[in-house]
Amino acid sequence: MNMKKIASVVLALALSVSVFAACGSNGNSSASSTASTESSTASTDSSTASTDSSAAATGDKIDVLNQSETMDVSVAVMTGFTAADSRVQKELEEKYNVKFNLVVLPGWADGQSQISLLMASNDMPNIMWWWTMDTEYNKWVKAGLLDDVSAYMDKYTVIRDYYNKMDPKTLFYASEADGSIYRIPGDVAEPSCENLWIRQDWLDNLNLKAPTTIEELNEVLRAFTEDDPDGNGQNDTYGLGGDGYDFRSFWPWIQSYDQTHYSRFCVDDNGVVTYGPANEGTKNWVSDVADLYAKGYITPNITQDTDRDEQMANGGFGVTYSWCAWNNPDSAPMMSFYASNPDAKWVPIDMVKGSNGNPQEDPATSAAWAYFAITNTASDPERLYATWDDMCDSDNYIARRFGIEGTDYKYDENGQYVAIVGPDSEENTSKNIGLKLFDNLMNRKDECNISNTPETTALFNKSGENSRYAAAHLVEWKDPASFESWTECSADIEAEKDQYLWGVIAGQESIDDWDNYVATLNSLGLEDVLAEANEDYAELSAQMEEYLAAHGEA
Incomplete structure (x- = not known):
């Protein structure tokens, strides 16, 4: 499943999304991610946690490369390579x-149900992986099912150093109020990992230039639909394509207005929180x-x-908003x-300027969209954490994800x-090589993602830089549960x-009923939600300020 599909699942199951994540490789990931969960209900009593890792801080480091006793480790996996006994x-x-x-x-579809069953069984894996499940996570902590790894992180520092280098807020969202850490970020998107793509060959065929404003983009969509851009004499092309039932497909129009979003809460310069899908800007872009x-x-x-990647090979549309990683030569959808x-040519272009005059990319969240944890079934949790930390070292990570130089790349x-x-090749599967084993159980988006070309890295960097204003005006909750x-x-x-906004887009609902739509949201509890949201945001901002003062901001 591609990352847009993952996002659709997360949208249906969680408070907010991001881009999921492993966005830095082949477009099969992140960005999004949902906001992680917090401590207030989870860390009521650290004595209920399984093993207190604070004792690890005073002992000698475990030499994980010279262990005489074989350690059995069961690991829950779902993405990446999942066949047993691979070479890796x-x-x-x-x-x-x-x-x-x-x-x-x-x-x-069924992964979260199985996770819940495993966590309630006598067969709980030593390492559990999950996504969203905020309420369930709090229950696991209170029941003492997860190990506090905060002291391990201080002692074996590869994972902590990586996240602090990339974004110190990531570990803030993973931590509890008392500093304990029961879940390790598994995959975190780049600050932004998507951009606007266009068919350059269609532009050339119609003697058009790449659009720089939303008005010019609208005209390109018209031309790509009506002026036979592929020259086949058939009325078989469209301007915009995208993943079905995913509002991110419309990001160029969304970002044209301030204080709007397809799912997240917004915050203005005065710290006032509103629900993006109920704001006036949303009325404008949906219209x-x-x-x-x-x-x-x-x-x-x-x-x-519908799945955009499956439709792309048909060549029927000329504009889409999608992954920066499509720029890599080994991008599966592009291949x-x-x-x-x-003879076609997709190229990335700068985001167009909308009514607000401030072009922005869609920002991801600082929190991970997926986590993993050491459970209380681990026979030696410190050794297990130390082993995993070493597996995430740069050279070891590259070998696990990409294989052996000269053999696999x-x-x-x-x-x-x-x-x-x-x-992602058939050969990796058929020969049981095992590249991408333990995918999303700590993905690196730095220089260890060797598949990114310099041009792709620059594209990611530019997308991230051009999303910071939007990011500063969207709320990322630490404890949605x-x-x-x-x-x-x-x-x-x-x-x-979803029903109303998609209905308006499809022509089944009227934008003239906007006030009734907002009134319906209020009748469903939105007014109470916003009252609490503004209280929570003030507290969250104070917690964030305190954390960053202690841990430093990258």
Whole structure:
């Protein structure tokens, strides 16, 4: 499943999204992520946690490379490589004298149910992986099912140093009020990992320039729909395509207005929190998109649950908002597209300027969208953490994800990574090589992601820089599970929001009913939600300020 589909699942299950994450590799990831959960209900009594890792701070470091006793380790996995006894698994087992048992979760539809069953069973894995599940996480901590790894992090520092280098707020969102850490960020998106893409060959065929304003983009959509950009004489092209039932497909129009979002809470310069989908800016961008959809400039099935990557090879649309990692030569969606359209050319362009005059990319969250934890079934939690920390060291991470230089990959004359066996290739699976083993159980987005070309790295950096104003005006909750009014009302509010906004875009609802829509949200509890949200945000801001003062800001 591609990352847009992951985001759709997260949108249905959680308070807020991000981009999920492993956004830095082949477009099969992040960004988004939901906000993580906090401590207030989880860390009521540290004595209920399984093992107190504070004792680890005073002892000698464990030499994980010279252990005489084999340690059995069961690990819950769902993404990446999941077959047992791969080459990479055996290499790790020999290196650390461990024996891994992969507990494979069933998939996005049923994975969380299986996680809950495992956490309530006598077969709980030594390492559990999950995404969202904020309420369940708090219960696991209170029941003492997870180990506090904060002292391990101070002693074995690869994971902590990495996250502090990338964004110290990531560990803030993972930590509890008392400083304990029961869950380790598994995958965190770049600050922003998407940008606007356009068919350059279609622009050239129609003698058009890349748009720089939302008005110019609208005209390009018209031309790509009506002026036969592929020159086949058929009326078979559209301007905009995207993942179905995913509002992020419309980001160029969303970012045209201030104080708006498709799912998240907004905050103004005075610290006042509002619900983005109920703000006036949302009325504006939904109206804009509905007009384009009614004119036929957007693929009709975007209002349904369709997969953009599967549609791309058909070559039927010329603009989309998607992953920076598409710029890599080994990007699976682009490789599939060019196999069917060898003369075509997708290129990334700068975000267009909208009504607010401040072009912005869609910001990801600082919190991870997925976590993993050491459970109380681990026979030696310190050794297990120390082993995992070493596995995340730069050289070890590259070997686990990309394999052996000269065997699985090489560098070309420009020093750029070239896959011999791609991590997402059929050969990796059929030969049971195991590249991307333990994917999303600590992904690195720095120089260890060797598949990013320098141009792609620059694209990520630019997207991140061009998302900071938007990020500063969106709320990232630390403890959605303790946001009581939202927990109670969110399902009804989000269902109404999705039904109405998609209905307007599809032409089944009227934008003239906007006031009734907002009134309905209020009747479902939004007014109470916002009252609590403003109280919580003030407290959250104070906690963040205190944490960053203690840990430093990158």
